[in-house]
Amino acid sequence: RKEVEQDPGPFNVPEGATVAFNCTYSNSASQSFFWYRQDCRKEPKLLMSVYSSGNEDGRFTAQLNRASQYISLLIRDSKLSDSATYLCAVIRSGDMRFGAGTRLTVKP
Amino acid sequence: DAGITQSPRHKVTETGTPVTLRCHQTENHRYMYWYRQDPGHGLRLIHYSYGVKDTDKGEVSDGYSVSRSKTEDFLLTLESATSSQTSVYFCAISDQDRAYEQYFGPGTRLTVT
Numbered sequence: 001r002k003e004v005e006q007d008p009g010p011f012n013v014p015e016g017a018t019v020a021f022n023c024t025y026s027n028s029a030s031q032s033f034f035w036y037r038q039d040c041r042k043e044p045k046l047l048m049s050v051y052s053s054g055n056e057d058g059r060f061t062a063q064l065n066r067a068s069q070y071i072s073l074l075i076r077d078s079k080l081s082d083s084a085t086y087l088c089a090v091i092r093s094g095d096m097r098f099g100a101g102t103r104l105t106v107k108p
Numbered sequence: 109d110a111g112i113t114q115s116p117r118h119k120v121t122e123t124g125t126p127v128t129l130r131c132h133q134t135e136n137h138r139y140m141y142w143y144r145q146d147p148g149h150g151l152r153l154i155h156y157s158y159g160v161k162d163t164d165k166g167e168v169s170d171g172y173s174v175s176r177s178k179t180e181d182f183l184l185t186l187e188s189a190t191s192s193q194t195s196v197y198f199c200a201i202s203d204q205d206r207a208y209e210q211y212f213g214p215g216t217r218l219t220v221t
Contacts, residue, residue, distance in 0.1 A: 098150040
C-alpha cells in the first residue's frame with residue numbers, strides 16, 4: 001500500500017461546479033500537509049498548506065481529518081484555468097511523500 | 109516564481125553512459141532536493157542537501173549520486189544510466205527545515221535508450 005493515495009480521476013466537471021478531492025495517508029505520525037497543482041508538462045506549484053483547523057484561500061478550501069487520516073481540497077465555482085493535476089503531499093519525520101495526483105478537467 | 113533553473117531541459121542518452129543534471133538557484137535557500145516523477149508513482153525523493161557538502165539519501169537513491177559544492181548548485185549524477193531511469197527529474201528548494209514548503213524547478217526530461 002502506498003503511503004499517500006489519491007484517486008487518479010479524471011474528474012470532468014462543468015465550469016461553475018464545485019469539486020472535491022481526497023487524499024489518504026497511511027502513517028498517523030504524519031505532521032504537515034500540502035496541496036500542489038501541476039499543469040501538463042510543468043513543475044508542481046504549491047497551492048496551499050493544510051492546517052489542522054482547515055483553511056481557505058479564495059475558491060479553495062483545504063481540510064485535514066486526522067482521525068480518518070485524509071486531507072481534502074474543495075474547489076468552488078470551477079474555472080477553465082483550474083484544469084490541472086492536483087498532488088497532495090505529506091511530511092513525516094522530515095520526509096515529504098507525494099500522492100500520484102488527481103487530474104481535473106473543467107469544461108465550458 | 110522562485111529562481112530555480114535546471115539544465116539540460118531534455119536529454120536522450122544511451123544505456124551505460126554517465127549523465128549529470130544540474131539545478132541552479134538564486135534564492136540562497138539552504139535545502140535542495142532531487143525528485144523523479146513517473147506515471148502512477150508521483151514524485152519520489154532521490155537525494156537531498158541541507159547545506160554545502162551535506163547530502164543524504166531519499167526514497168529511491170540507488171544508481172544516483174549528488175554533489176553540492178556551492179549553495180546555488182546541486183548536481184545529480186547517474187553513474188551508468190539504465191532504461192529504468194527514464195523519467196522527469198525535478199529539483200526543488202526550500203528555505204527552512206524540510207518540513208516546510210518546497211518550490212520546484214522546471215524539470216528535466218531524460219530518456220535512456
